[in-house]
Amino acid sequence: MVQATGAGTCALLLSGRSAANPSGEHRVFVHPAADTVSAVIDALEALGGATLRRYDNFDFVAATIPAASRADLEADSRVALVEDDEPIEATATPVDDLLDGVDDLLEFGGGDDRDCTVHPAQQPAWGWERIGADDVDETGTGVDLAVLDTGIETGHCDLEVAGGRNFTTDGPPGDYEDRNGHGTHCAGIACALDNDLGVVGVAPQANLHAVKVLGDDGTGYHSWMAAGIDWCLSNEIELVSMSFGSEAGTATMDAVIERAREEGHLLVASAGNEGNDGGDACGEDNVRYPATHEDVIAVSAMDSDDSIASYSSLGDEIDLLAPGSSVVSTDVDNRYRSRSGTSMACPYVAGVAALAWARHGESGPGPNDEIRRALEAAAESVVDSCAEGHGLVRAAADLDGSNGGDDGDDGSDADDSTGGGSNGGSSTGESERTDADGDSGLGSIWQSVLEAIEGLFDRLLGRS
Known part of the structure; x- marks a missing residue:
């Protein structure tokens, strides 16, 4: 613990x-x-x-x-x-302007009385549809996803929080409530319930965990981030979403991140909101830590017109692109709000990773490298520049490198190695978990390869 x-x-x-x-x-x-x-x-x-x-x-x-x-x-x-x-801080800005088609969501009065019957009817955010989440049947069932942030409002009608932990000085360890809004917003993008209310997340059936590493003011420290990742290792949380950044990395945090990857966890982080000069923006080099670490998926942000968001940090470290501007999601006081930032782009990728993990069929940490390759191989090229990394994340990303028919890499050059195994640490904190054995997922892949080779020999020898 x-x-x-x-x-x-x-x-x-x-x-x-x-x-x-x-x-x-x-x-x-x-x-x-x-x-x-x-x-x-x-x-x-x-x-x-x-x-x-x-x-x-x-x-x-x-x-x-x-x-x-x-x-x-x-x-x-x-x-x-x-x-x-070193200090860390959230990477998003609120947008209060009403958006066409979702005025009733943003005008909704909310309240803490849990009267969910008065919530507006479900209206998915534009980003949910743009990444193709409406075209997939997978919901992320059985996959654990931790949002490392300002906490999550556990009483929101459109969220279900499985557990969590507070590592800040704003409240006791068991108080992971969000009194800022940033964490609740990110949580909704990834995991808002598909319950006909408000919005819907990319992986609505994933197990959502609130890991509070940013104080109520949206800032924190590397030591709090390290504590959050440490808790995810001990509790075998497969996916870690981090919508914050720091000006500098440290050898300590590098070691924490590398250990998480070795243990089979997948970490996703927002690139930062340091801005770019437009165009292909390949001259920028302002991605913030921990997104600069090679064992973390770094996510840049785009607007609804498929252009790179002007606020998004960019650089060679970018791995994937995701919607980030004027994204409507859950907010504190049982409300909904529009926000913009790479903070919003990050949980889209984490949510898609949960879908791919669920398709993989393995419970617990383990296939992180394989999931990462699948997301990168299935990405859709939008601006055809380094600003998008491999491209726009697609909800249909699967382990065979396909993306449901959209443009993108076929993933044929990906190897079949996996990174690490599950952590043997004891389960601690608010979210108790039971160890589960899982198939490595390689058997079916090698079977397909062998069948393809056998078919090739048959044709060469004239047996077909």
Whole structure:
């Protein structure tokens, strides 16, 4: 279980959070040398520092240390690395203008009385239809998807939250309610229920988990992100959707991300809203972390006219494109709202990954690399430039590399290797899960290959 073992100082500035605060303390990650984590904790305490968090699956701690003591901590023989705990922030902006055809959704008064009978009739967002979600029968049943964000409103009539955890300082660990709106909006894009109310998500039957790593102001720290991913590893959550960004990466977070990928989890992140100069925008290089990491699917955003959104960050790291502008989804206080940003594009890809995972038929982490290749192979070229990566994500992406007849790669060059296996850690937190054995999914693929080879030999030998 991820443990919060101290009450650190988390300074909130007008521009967001910072690794250093006005009192002269630094928020840091501390890695042990040959000694154990407990030895690092002793070193911190001796220098007036405080341990904020320990982790289930990682041998480092998040802590605060007086600025004047940092050099002494770095020189301690029990310490291998001291690294800043960098800030993160949500990547979306609200849009309050009414949109043609959905005025009743955006004008709906909402309320917290759970009277779902008064909600407007279901009206899918334009992005849901653009990626072809209306053409698939799969719903994501049995797949776990965690939205790492500001939390999720658990009482919303159009959402069903299976569980979650709060790793911020805004409330106790069991309080993963959203008091911002950003996380609830992202959750609806991925998993809003198909219940004839409001909107519908890409994977409405996936198991939705609220992992609060951004405070009520929409900002947080790498240590909170690490805690959220750590919780997903311990609870075998297959898919992790991250609609936030940071100016810099850290070796600590790199290790967390790489471990998640090795354990068979698939991580998806918004590219950021740093903007671009239009055109093919191949000269941009402003994608934000963690989307810059090669083990994370980086998602850029497009407008409803199939053009790259002017706000979207772009760069060589972009893997997939998804709808991001004026997307109507669930909001706090049982309402609906339109927002724009790569934050909105990210859960579209996470939702499609849930559909592909469900088609694969394997329960739990494991086929992450295979799912990623399937999404990339099935992507539709929209602008034919580096701004889209492999292209627009398609809901019909399947493990054979097909995309239901839409334009895109046929995936014939993809190999059949998989990445990692399921984590053997114990189940902790609010969302208890039972271990499940799953087929590797390779048998049917190799059977098809062998049959194709046999058919080729038959033709060469004149047996058909």
